[in-house]
Amino acid sequence: xxxxxxxxxxxxxxxxxxxxxxxxxxxxxxxxxxxxxxxxxxxxxxxxxxxxxxxxxxxxxxxxxxxxxxxxxxxxxxxxxxxxxxxxxxxxxxxxxxxxxxxxxxxxxxxxxxxxxxxxxxxxxxxxxxxxxxxxxxxxxxxxxxxxxxxxxxxxxxxxxxxxxxx
Amino acid sequence: xxxxxxxxxxxxxxxxxxxxxxxxxxxxxxxxxxxxxxxxxxxxxxxxxxxxxxxxxxxxxxxxxxxxxxxxxxxxxxxxxxxxxxxxxxxxxxxxxxxxxxxxxxxxxxxxxxxxxxxxxxxxxxxxxxxxxxxxxxxxxxxxxxxxxxxxxxxxxxxxxxxxxxxxxxxxxxxxxxxxxxxxxxxxxxxxxxxxxxxxxxxxxxxxxxxxxxxxxxxxxxxxxxxxxxxxxxxxxxxxxxxxxxxxxxxxxxxxxxxxxxxxxxxxxxxxxxxxxxxxxxxxxxxxxxxxxxxxxxxxxxxxxxx
Numbered sequence: 001x002x003x004x005x006x007x008x009x010x011x012x013x014x015x016x017x018x019x020x021x022x023x024x025x026x027x028x029x030x031x032x033x034x035x036x037x038x039x040x041x042x043x044x045x046x047x048x049x050x051x052x053x054x055x056x057x058x059x060x061x062x063x064x065x066x067x068x069x070x071x072x073x074x075x076x077x078x079x080x081x082x083x084x085x086x087x088x089x090x091x092x093x094x095x096x097x098x099x100x101x102x103x104x105x106x107x108x109x110x111x112x113x114x115x116x117x118x119x120x121x122x123x124x125x126x127x128x129x130x131x132x133x134x135x136x137x138x139x140x141x142x143x144x145x146x147x148x149x150x151x152x153x154x155x156x157x158x159x160x161x162x163x164x165x166x167x
Numbered sequence: 168x169x170x171x172x173x174x175x176x177x178x179x180x181x182x183x184x185x186x187x188x189x190x191x192x193x194x195x196x197x198x199x200x201x202x203x204x205x206x207x208x209x210x211x212x213x214x215x216x217x218x219x220x221x222x223x224x225x226x227x228x229x230x231x232x233x234x235x236x237x238x239x240x241x242x243x244x245x246x247x248x249x250x251x252x253x254x255x256x257x258x259x260x261x262x263x264x265x266x267x268x269x270x271x272x273x274x275x276x277x278x279x280x281x282x283x284x285x286x287x288x289x290x291x292x293x294x295x296x297x298x299x300x301x302x303x304x305x306x307x308x309x310x311x312x313x314x315x316x317x318x319x320x321x322x323x324x325x326x327x328x329x330x331x332x333x334x335x336x337x338x339x340x341x342x343x344x345x346x347x348x349x350x351x352x353x354x355x356x357x358x359x360x361x362x363x364x365x366x367x368x369x370x371x372x373x374x375x376x377x378x379x380x381x382x383x384x385x386x387x388x389x390x391x392x393x394x395x396x397x398x399x400x401x402x403x404x405x406x407x408x409x410x411x412x413x414x415x416x417x418x419x420x421x422x423x424x425x426x427x428x429x430x431x432x433x434x435x436x437x438x439x440x441x442x443x444x445x446x447x448x449x450x451x452x453x454x455x456x457x458x459x460x461x462x463x464x465x466x467x468x469x470x471x472x473x474x
Contacts, residue, residue, distance in 0.1 A: 002185075004175035004218070012173070029173035029216065032203070052204045053272055054358070065245065065274035071203050072275070075173050076218065119270070127468045137466040140357040141269025 004078060016077040018043070019087030027074035034058045036074035037084060045085035047111050049143065056142035057115040060084045066122045068141075085114035088121055096162040097121055097155065106155035108146035116142050120156045128164045132157065168206045175218040179225075179305045179334055185217045187307050187330035195219045195332055197241040198275035200268065201284040224334060225279075228253070233340040237303070240279025240333040245270075247278060248467070257298060257338060258453060259347025259366060262461040263291040266351065269358045279333050282318055285325045285390070292319065292391040293366025293383035294349040299339050306331040316383065319390040342379070345370035348449035348459060350442045351385065357463065361386040362430040365418065365442035367450045369401065375455060377401050382414065382443055387422040387435045394421040397443055406451040411444045418443035 006012050011026045018041070025040050034051075037043040037060070049057030051070045058069040061083040088095045097117045100106070107113045116139065123130055123138040130138070135156045136149070144152060176182040186193045193215035196202050205211040219225050225241035230252045238247065247253055247264040254261050260278070267276050267290050281291045282302065296316035304311050307330055315336065318325050327333060351364035364385030369377050382397040396417035404410035424435035449459040461467075 002174055002176050002181055004173065004221075006173040007215075010170075028170070030168040030170050030206075032168075052207065053200055053268065056269070056271060059271050062274075065243075066271045067274050068200075068271045071198075071200050071272075073173060073199070073203070073216075073218075075175075076199075076220075122270075123468060130468065131466065133466040134468055137357065137463055138270055138468055141271050 004075060006075060012075050012078075014075055014078045016079065017081040019083055025074075027077075029073060029075055031074045032070050033060070033062075033072040033074050033077055033082075034069040036077070037069060040074070043084050043086055045114050047114055049111060049115070054141075054143065055112070055115070056119060056139075057112050059115040059118045059142065061118060061122060066119055083118070085118055088117060095121065096159040097124070100155040100158040100162065101152075104151045104155040104158060106147060106151040107144075112142060112144045112146075116144065116152055120159070123156070124160055124163060129160055130156070168203075169209075169212055171206070171213045172215040173218065174215060175221045177221050179222055179332060182217055182219055182222060182332050183305050183307055183330060185215065186332060189214050190329040193217055193329075195283070197225070197277040197280045198243055198272075199280075200272050200276040201280060201286075219332065227335075231340065235340040236338045238278060238336045238338070240283075240335055241277055242279070244268075244273040244276050244278070248273075256341050257294075257347065258459075258461065259294040259297065259349050259368060259450070260291065260338070262347075262349040263294040263366070265461055265463050265467055266290055266357065278336055282315060282336065283325060283327060283333050285319045285321070285323045287319075287322055287389055287391065288361045288364070288386040289319075289391065290349065290351060290361060290364060290385065293364060293385050294347055295336060295338075296383040296391060296393065297347050297366045297368035297381040298341065299381075301337045301339070302333055303335040303337055304331050305334050310334070312337070316381075316391075316393055321389050342370045344372070344454045345379070346450050346453035348446045348453060350446045350449070350462070352438045352442060360429065363387050363422075363424070363435045363438035363442060365439065365446040367397075367443065367446035369406075369447065369450045369454050371451070371454045375405050377404055377406065377451065380447070380450075382418060382447065384418060384422060384439055384443070386429075387424040387439050389423075392421060392423070394418050394443070396421065397447070401447055401451075406448060411447055414447055415440035415444040
């Protein structure tokens with residue numbers, strides 16, 4: 001059976017879990033997940049940079065995988081579990097990556113920052129103590145035109161140390 | 168993007184029917200990393216997007232008892248390079264799957280999509296072609312199989328009919344002591360499109376002599392191109408420098424590159440030779456049992472990794 005059928009309806013009801021909360025929203029098939037997050041759900045922490053999968057500013061986690069939300073259709077979120085930048089920090093505090101980005105001054109204009117933090121958080125879940133090379137490779141799909149990347153790499157190293165202090 | 172219908176069928180039959188209803192105006196989508204970009208910039212307009220990720224068969228990696236592997240057309244790159252049997256038997260395909268885009272692209276982009284997109288620069292096509300991969304295609308009148316090496320017919324053009332769906336890519340069981348290797352040249356370290364690429368595959372006999380070989384180039388012609396003369400040059404040798412040089416010359420002679428923003432004809436022709444030599448040397452070393460790392464192997468973080 002055709003699981004999702006948007007042949008007749010111009011908008012589809014999408015049920016998903018976003019940042020741990022069940023969410024229901026209306027999406028046109030042509031709307032990207034990024035557009036749905038920002039324009040429909042008012043989750044404007046996720047940024048639009050290039051809108052074609054090159055810059056990583058819109059990165060979110062979808063069913064455990066880092067994805068460019070500009071290259072996912074909103075209707076594809078049906079049944080999915082999504083984490084955006086709004087779901088990274090614990091209630092009343094900051095994620096160690098956010099603290100480290102502030103302390104290392106790893107941002108200037110800030111447009112790329114949510115994508116970097118979401119991407120780096122996925123790296124640290126898989127590799128608690130990444131090397132500089134591993135960080136640079138993992139973050140190759142995130143572009144920053146302000147910092148020159150060095151401060152971002154240092155911030156990720158600091159966050160790793162904060163989460164798992166060296167013995 | 169302009170309006171289109173979105174459908175997510177649950178079976179191959181439904182998907183084919185949904186494509187056949189709108190010939191040329193419907194297209195299958197797996198990861199969407201090429202298709203959605205084309206729709207956004209207006210390079211392509213569609214009435215219907217058929218999301219094939221809901222079809223179980225297209226999401227499977229099946230390892231046959233003979234060592235052959237069938238990779239569903241909707242399996243994303245990260246599942247390819249994290250799959251132990253593919254890593255063990257087809258390292259050349261792992262080379263390619265780990266350099267398509269960055270981590271976020273690899274979470275969605277598929278080998279099937281790379282093939283159906285038909286870009287001359289598609290990094291996975293040479294790696295698939297050199298191991299004799301076969302495209303499993305479903306259409307209204309049943310299934311057919313077609314060699315990946317002849318699948319692309321021009322830039323963005325393939326043998327796939329408007330009412331046909333790529334179901335899977337079938338990798339035949341590899342002969343003993345046979346491996347592939349893929350290399351590309353890009354001006355960055357990652358996240359770029361090949362200026363030129365070369366996939367090579369060899370099989371050795373017990374004495375270490377090359378008994379079979381294939382070389383396929385990317386980004387130096389309107390389609391990926393096979394270079395039989397490069398294979399001929401290396402077969403019967405142990406991969407000595409003179410044989411590698413002859414294969415390199417054959418690749419340079421076969422390349423039909425254009426000059427564009429990524430590189431000139433002369434650079435691409437030169438790269439065809441260099442990459443062919445290195446890819447063949449890497450494939451031979453792998454077939455001898457040596458470890459030849461892929462481009463990002465040293466700092467690739469696996470999804471399954473836990474600390």
